[in-house]
Amino acid sequence: MSRKLTTADYPLAEQRPELIRGPRGKPLDDVSLEAVLAGDVTLEDLRITPDALRLQAEVARDANRATLGANFERASELVDVPQDFIMKVYELLRPGRAKDKQPLLEAARTLRGTYGAERMAAFVEEAADVYERRGLFTHRF
C-alpha cells in the first residue's frame, strides 16, 4: 500500500473495500444485521479507524483539499483518545477555562505521550501561545 490513494479510489467502501476494516479488524461485509443479532458485531465495530481517516486524508489531498486532509490526519490521532479526555481538552481550549498556559501544555503532553497524538499536541500548544498573546487566560465569570 505504498501508492497514495486518489479520488479514483473513492468511495473507499465501494472502490477499495479491501482497505476498510473495523476497529476489531472486521471487513465491511461482515458488518451485517445477522452478525449484529448474533452479537458478533457491536457498536465498537461501527467506529471509524485511524487508518480509514488517513486514507480519507489521501483522497482529500488528491482532491486539492489540503486543509480537510490535515483535519482527517489530526482526527486519526484522536480516534483512540477516550471521550472524557477529548471533552476535557475541548473545555480547556474554551476562553478563560485555563488560567495560564500550563493546563494546556499539560494536556498537550498527555496527547503526545499517552496517545501519540503529535499533531494534536502541537495544535494545543499553538493555542496556548496564541491565547497568551491575546490575553485569553483571564477569569471569566
Add this chain to the structure above:
Amino acid sequence: MGANRWGRFSDWDERPLRLDKFAVEDAENGFAAFSSPHDPKPGIRIADGRVVELDGVGEADFDMIDTFVARYHLDTTLAEQAMAIPSETIARMLVDMNVPRTELVQLAHGLTPAKLAEVVAQLNAMEIAFAYSKMRARRTPGNQGHVTNAKDDPLQLAADAAIAVALGFDEIETTMRVSRNAWANAMACAVGASVGRAGTLFQCASEEAEELKIGMAGFTSYAETVSVYGTEKAFVDGDDTPWSKAFLATAYASRGIKMRCTSGAGSELLMGFHEKKSMLYLEARCLCLQRAMGVQGTQNGGIDGAPVTATVPGGVREMMAENLVAVWLDLECASGNDARSTESEIRVGAKILPYLIGGSDLICSGFGSILKYDNSFNPSLLNGEELEDYLVLQRDFEADGGLTPIGEEKALDLRQRAVEAIAAVFEELDLSHPTREMMTSVVMASGSDDTDSYLPGEVARISDRIQEKGITVVDVIRALHARGFDEEARNLLWLVRLRVSGDYLQTSAMVRDGHILSAVNDPNDYGGPGTGYRLSAARREEIAHIRDVLDRETVLGQEEEFARHESLGIAFTRMGEAKVGTDPREVVVGVSPAFGVKLFRTMSGIPIAELLGAIVGGIESAGGVARIVRLKHTADTSFLGLSAARLSGSKVGIGIQTKGTAVIHHADRLPHNNLELFSNAPITTLEHYRGLGRNAALYAQGEMPEPVIVPNHGEAMGSRFHARVALIYAIETALTADGAAPEEISLEAARVPA
C-alpha cells in the same frame, strides 16, 4: 376613515409585509451588508514563507482569527500572485463559464477575507446566483429538513421523519423544546428515518458535549452546530475560540461523524461585537477560518442572523454573496434559507428562487418539513404549510430542489409504519408503552395541536431512561428486528456502517440510491449549457408528478358523467335551417356547437337548461321575443354573438358558449366591439344571465340600459380554470364545421329551471 391619507397606504398597512421591520443602512452600528468604511483594504505581505501582514493588519496585531487564517488558510506560495489580480478580473472569472471551477478554487487558497469580499461585491444578484451555481462543490443538488414538534413527541417525530425521508430530504435535523429530551428525539428520528429507505443523514442539535455523545451512541450521523464568528470578541462571547472549534471539528471526524460549521451575516451584529465591519467582510473571515480548520462544509447564508440581515439594503443579496464565498472556498454549503426572514410570501418565494434554479448542496439548512408552530428551531423560510408550493416551483422551473411529491396513501402508510416502529422499540427496550389511541392520533395529525400523545415531561423520563440504560443504536437495531421491522433494522445499520469507511466525511457527501455522492465522485463540472447538473428524464417525471393534475380523460369524463345525467332532462327539437327574422322585438340566442350535444353546464356549474331559461326569461321580461339558434360554423363568443345578431329581426343577438361565456352583439358592429360581454364564466350567476337577456331585449328596442357587470375579487381566473377550459373548449371547436348553416332549435326542459 376621513384621515388625510391615500387609502392605498391603509391597504398596504394590512399586508403581511408591513410586519417586517427594515433598518436604515448604518455601518457605524453594524447595519451594512456589503461594505463599511471600516472594512480593511485587501492586502497581504509574506516574509520567510509566513504571512506577516493580512488585510492591513501586521502580524503583531493579529487577532485569533487573523492568526488562524494566516497559518492554515492562506497558501503562501501563491497568495501574493493571487492577491495581485484585480478584483474586477476575478469577478469576471467567477461568471465566465470558460474558467473552470478548479482554477478559481485554487486561486481562493491565496485570497484574504477582504479580497474575497471585494470580489463578490462586484457581482449583481444574478451574477452571484450564476457564479454560485457554477462554483458549488457537488454537482447534484440536495436539501435538508427540520423534524421537530412542540411537544417533543417521539411518535410524531418518527412519523414526520419518515415523511421527510419520503419527500427526499438528504439530511434531517431535529432539536428539542426541553434539552433533556435530546436522547428521545434522537432515537425517534433515527427510527422514523429508517422507514422507507436507508441513507438519510440525521442530526440532533443539542449542547455540544451531549451532541457528540449521542453521535457516539450511533443515533446521529452529522452535526452542524459548531458556530464560528467573524470577530474575536464575538467568538469569545460565544464561549469558544478558533482552536476550540477546530478541536471539536477534529473530534467529530475522529468519531466518524460528518460535520459542518455554522456562520452567517448578522450574528456578530446580534451579539454586539461587529467592530463596525460589513456583514460580508465578517462572514468572509468566518469562511476562511472554516476552510483553515479543515471542516468539509458550512451552513451559512444568514442562518439565525438572516432576519436582521434582511432588514438592510442589499441584505438578501449579501446572503447570496456569502454563500458564493463559501463554495468558492470549496466548502459544502448548506445555504441557509432556513430562519424565516420575512412575513411576506413574495419575499419568501424571491429568496428561494436563485437556490432552487441554481442548485445547492443543501438548498435549505433546514426546510421546515413540519408546521411552523412545531418547528423548535423557529419557523423556516419554507415550512410544512408551504411545502406543496415548493414542489410546484420545482415543476414550474424544471429545477431540482431535492424534493419529490408523495401521494396521500403512501404518506399514511409511512406514518403508520414509523409510529408502530418507534412504539415497538419503546416496548422492546422497556422505555414506554404508548396506547393505540396515541398512535392513531399521531398518524393522522398534521401537527402536534392535533395529537393526543406524549407531553414533554413524559418524554423527558423516556429520554433519561435511554441515557441511564446506555442504550445505543445497536440495541435499537436489535429491537426493530425482534419486532418484525427487519427492513428498518437493515436501513438503520446501513447508515451507521457508513462511519466505518468515513466516505461521507468528504466534502458535500450525501447518500443517493444507496451510494455516497460527494464533491469527490460527483464534482460540479459546470462549463456552460449542457454541462453540470441536468434533470434526467426520470427525475423530471418525479418532479412533475404533483397531486391533482388535470388530464383530458378525467375532465372529459366528468363532463360526460354530467351529460348522461342532464341529457335525460332536456330535449332539443331541430327545426331546420335558421332564417333571418323580421320581428323587431326579436333577440336571437346563438348557442355554440357542443351546447346540449356534448356539454351540458357552464364553468360555474349552471346546467344549460337553467341557463337558457334565465336568458329567455330575461328577454321576455323586457318585452322581447327569444329565438334559439345553434351555430355550427364557429365556437368563438364574438362570432356566435355577431352571427346571432345578423339572424335577429332586431339586429340584436346573444352569443353563448356552453362554458358560459356570453356576449350581446349588434349586427352592425365590428366582431370584437360588442355591446356587453361576460368573460368570467366561472363567477357568472343565473341572475347575471337573466340581466343579459333583459338588456338584449332593451337594446333591441333602441334603449341604452345599464350594462350588467359581473363583479370579481381579483381571483386569478386563468390559474383556476384555464386548464379545464382549454380541454372543454376543444370539444366545442372539434364540432365546428366551416360553412355549416345555423339551425333553429327549441329546448324542452323536463325540469323547471330554478
